Amino acid sequence: MTVVKVFVNYKESILNPEAQAIQQALGRLGYENITQLKVGKTFELTFSxxxxxxxxxxxxxxxxxxxxxxxxxxxxxxEIIELEGMS
Structure with missing residues (x-):
């Protein structure tokens, strides 16, 4: 069995208001050393x-x-992950 994790993120030129809001909130909580934060989607596909x-x-x-x-x-x-011995 093979598992594939697909990571989808905005292109660099696209504004990501959700990520900006989270980064600002983290700054208010004292986490000021974060220079960039990205929010995206992850999909996990399992193939026979x-x-x-x-x-x-x-x-x-x-x-x-x-x-x-x-x-x-x-x-x-x-990312492709080969799972041995699982059927």
């Missing part, structure tokens, strides 16, 4: 053993492009 790694990569990119991330505002990265 029937697909090859290349097929999984292709599907993750297609799913992320079509459904998980807004191309105009967001970027995504992902």
């Amino acid at each position: 053993d029937e697909l090859t790694r290349a097929e999984i990569v292709q599907e993750v990119n297609e799913i992320s492009d079509r459904m998980l991330a807004n191309y105009n505002m967001e970027n995504y990265t992902y």
